[in-house]
Amino acid sequence: MISSRAAVLHRPGEPLRIETITxxxxxxxxxxxxxxxxGLCHTDTTAFDGGNPSCVYPAVLGHEGAGRVMEVGPEVTGLRAGDHVIPLYGPECGSCRMCLSGRTNLCWTIKDTRDRGVMPGGTSRFRLGDQTVHHFMGTSTFSQYTVLPEIALARIRSDAPLDSVCLLGCAATTGAGAALEDVRNGDSVAVFGLGGVGVNVVQGARIAGAKRIIGVDTVAAKRPLAERLGMTDFVDASAVDDIVGAVHELSGGGVDAAFECTGIVPVMRQAVDSLIAGWGTCVLLGVEPSGAQLSFPPVLARYGRTIKGSYFGGVKGRSGLGRFVDLYLDGVLDIDSQITHRAPLADINTGFDRMGRGEGIRTVISFD
Incomplete structure (x- = not known):
């Protein structure tokens, strides 16, 4: 057993507590x-109010991290102490029906235990005194030391700065990966929500060769970074009455691809309505509230539009994440501009408060 500083959420409605766990x-x-x-991600906040059904309290939150392997258990074959890794909330076992299908990056081999806050063997590796503390999303990166299954760790090259590529554990890969999968050269694209995922959709669309990238957000202060990453047009959703109409006007009748990055159901519908008929594709990336429903007239789909979801940008973590590390180190994918704040673990609640006010894009915490 080792001691570890960690941010623990004991119950919904409370702030994170900095504890020393074993x-x-x-x-x-x-x-x-x-x-x-x-990194601090909006998905972590779904556990704050009890709205995440896969969070078992008390829990160590966090899923967007990077670190070094300290020790491996029996039966681990592809990792060794000293390896640099990115934890994966979506594992890749390589042998299940999903992994072998060639149709998805989902792997539900350990989903049941992951959603109960324990390791595949059915127990947690965290304790606070005599109390069990649960894992979150199978990663728990808000602990200085954490334990993960080998199939939920992507080994990466050792020259990548861990305090930057940690964003590849969620937002950067989710956004850029989704755009690279669904944007074609010359496309017009709309991005609804310019937070951590949205700005990465923007630069993924730029890398894919989109000719027009329309960003939609209620916070005009997000515009400069989005423009730096490739956004060509901005729609201020707080000042425009007909957002869908504005997107149609800018794109000449509807966009080829729309990406919804807020998790707000009415915004999802706006993204669907912004598509061109015949081939427009709407990709849902934002995490919706529990029990939410999205409705639209069937004719929108019958006339050739596609509405789909994307998990981790469609990227298989263990076999595909290295490509994005390379894009970053080659100067193609900009991660550092997204890190608007850095803070020690002790200031984690301040970072989440900042997120709630819509200030900045990403806060990265460290254990130094």
Whole structure:
């Protein structure tokens, strides 16, 4: 057992508490990882009010991190101490029906135990005194030391700065990956929500060769960064009455691809309505409230539009994440401009408060 500083959410409605927990050694097929840095993501906040059904309290939150392998358990074959890794909330076992299908990056091999806040063997590696503390999204990157299954760790090149590429654990890969999958050269694109995922959709669309990238947001202060990353037009959703009409006008009748990055159901409908008939594709990326429903007239789909979702940008973590590390180190994918704040673990609640006010794009916390 080792001691670890961690941000623990004891129950909904409370702030995170900085605690010293104990972390058990890795079991079969698991690795102990020292987290160097972790981004603060909106998905973590779904546990704050009890709205995330897969969060079991108390829990160590965090899913957008990077670190180093400290120790591996029995049956681990592809990792060793010292490897640099990015934790994956979506694992890749490589042998299940999903992994072998060639149709999805989803792998539900350990979904049942992950959603119960425990390791595949059915127990947690975290304790606070005599109390069990649960894992969150199978990653728990708000702990200096965390344990993950080998299939939920992407080994990356050692020259990548961990306090930057941690964003590839969620927002950067989700946004850029989704755009690279669904945007064609010359397309017109609309991005609804210019937060951590949205700005990465913008630059993914730029890399894919989009000719017009329309950003839609209620916070005009997000415009400069989005423009730096490739946005060509901005629609201020707080000042425009007909947002869909504005997108249609800018795109000449509807966009080829629309990406919804807020999780707000009425915004999802705006994204669907912004598509051109015949081939327009709407990609849902934002996490909706529990129980939310999206409706639209069937004719929108019958006339050739596609409405789909994307999980982690369609990227298979263990086999595909290295490409995005390369894009970053080659200067093609800009991660550093998105990190608007850096803070120690002790200031994590301040970082989430800042997020709630719509200030900045990403706060990265460290354990130094």
């Amino acid at each position: 972390v058990a050694p890795p079991g079969p097929g698991e690795a102990l990882v020292e987290i160097a840095a972790s």
